[in-house]
Amino acid sequence: QSALTQPRSVSGSPGQSVTISCTGASIDVGGLPYVSWYQHHPGKAPKLLIYDVNNRPSGVPDRFSGSKSANTASLTISGLQADDESEYFCCSYAGQMVFGGGTKLTVL
């Protein structure tokens, strides 16, 4: 059982937007602005998409955005593309590091 709760799967059609939630507690997600998001193709290295809730590293398209409200962080992917189909997971750092269980995104 993961410390942070994510939906097991989400889906959307090309061009649409999807949002993946990541729910924790006041001691992690809700406590500090240190939530990051990753895209992970099985067998490959996870890729950083968002850090500190809503910051994008250089090279990550602005189709990817992050937000947070209370104990829930969210990753929104707009203008879905076929190669967005992947697993996505969240991470929160508040002294210790905790992760979400991962969400499988299917592009229909």
Next chain:
Amino acid sequence: QVQLVQSGAEVKKPGFSVKVSCKASGATFNSHSITWVRQAPGQGLEWMGTIIPALGVADYPQKFRGRVTMTPFQSANTAYMQLSGLTSDDTAIYYCATMRVHFPEHWGQGTLLTVSS
């Protein structure tokens, strides 16, 4: 382009130890903190600890204290994670990642460890 390349898959018997390497290229990470994370079959990611060379300390969650040893990037730009007293519960994919302040930034591709008698 920064890349972390981990050592290959391992099969170990219960009670034995494993040492996984994480080699960096594209940059020098001698002073970077490194985090190790694992994912057991069907489970989410689990933080195993972070080594902080700048402070000369390692931060391990209670679950792994006494069983895990992490070393920072040193010669050959390679870091290591050693886990002892293996049980079948340690069967998992193990990942290294460089830390940028308080989030994992660059990740390795993962190393599959199978613990079986």
